[in-house]
Amino acid sequence: MLKVLNHPLISIKLTNMRDKNADHSVFRRNLNEIASLMVYEILRNYQTKPKNIVTPLDKKYEGTTIDKSIVFVPILRAGLGMLDGLLELVPEARVGHIGMYRDEQSFKAKEYYYKMPDVKKDSYVFVVDPMLATGGSAVDAITRLKNNGFNNVHLICLVGVKEGVENIEKHFGKDFEIYLAALDSKLNENKYIEPGLGDAGDRIFGTK
Numbered sequence: 001m002l003k004v005l006n007h008p009l010i011s012i013k014l015t016n017m018r019d020k021n022a023d024h025s026v027f028r029r030n031l032n033e034i035a036s037l038m039v040y041e042i043l044r045n046y047q048t049k050p051k052n053i054v055t056p057l058d059k060k061y062e063g064t065t066i067d068k069s070i071v072f073v074p075i076l077r078a079g080l081g082m083l084d085g086l087l088e089l090v091p092e093a094r095v096g097h098i099g100m101y102r103d104e105q106s107f108k109a110k111e112y113y114y115k116m117p118d119v120k121k122d123s124y125v126f127v128v129d130p131m132l133a134t135g136g137s138a139v140d141a142i143t144r145l146k147n148n149g150f151n152n153v154h155l156i157c158l159v160g161v162k163e164g165v166e167n168i169e170k171h172f173g174k175d176f177e178i179y180l181a182a183l184d185s186k187l188n189e190n191k192y193i194e195p196g197l198g199d200a201g202d203r204i205f206g207t208k
């Protein structure tokens, strides 16, 4: 199930990022800020459970906490560009990592690293990557997590296209939760998103 998170602040910050004149510091700051805004919206409808605490006035108080562990799993490298923004709002979350790059000829994802924290398999696991282009990287990352027993996996991307969304739905069903800040119009012949924002990893880290 695709949810495009529409909010004026997200649109303004995404415009800043799309601008080819934005340098890596502007790009990175806006990306993290959008990640915070997105996770705020995403967790709005998630379950909580009671948490008992004592206030400084020695009064018992039944507060609230999220009902399961949360794990953010950035796909390296570009997913790292959203991590600080996510952890800013959810500091108790754990972090897994999946290292993957898209081969420039075949456009297929190649995995080079995988590490998940030791948490229950029904934890909320959010795969994080700014770009959902062909969807190959996300499909492989989600498949890896599912094969490892995780059964509550979701996807947070910044910009996606229909082709990528359909690829996820083909593999994991229409109910699989995909969160985007924007659905762009198409992929070009090099499988880059248009209008897009270029190579997310390069723009975050100032590489070429």
Ligand code: PRP
Residues within 6 Å of the ligand: 075, 076, 077, 078, 079, 100, 101, 102, 103, 107, 109, 129, 130, 131, 132, 133, 134, 135, 136, 137, 138, 164, 191, 199, 200, 201, 202
């Ligand atoms: C980018 C992006 C995604 C992938 C999207 O990573 O961050 O992981 O491409 O493309 P897809 O949907 O067609 O798989 P890239 O392979 O450029 O690696 P990087 O993050 O290390 O720059």
Ligand code: URA
Residues within 6 Å of the ligand: 078, 131, 133, 191, 192, 193, 194, 196, 197, 198, 199, 200, 201
């Ligand atoms: N990866 C990127 O970084 N950008 C795109 O537009 C597509 C894949």
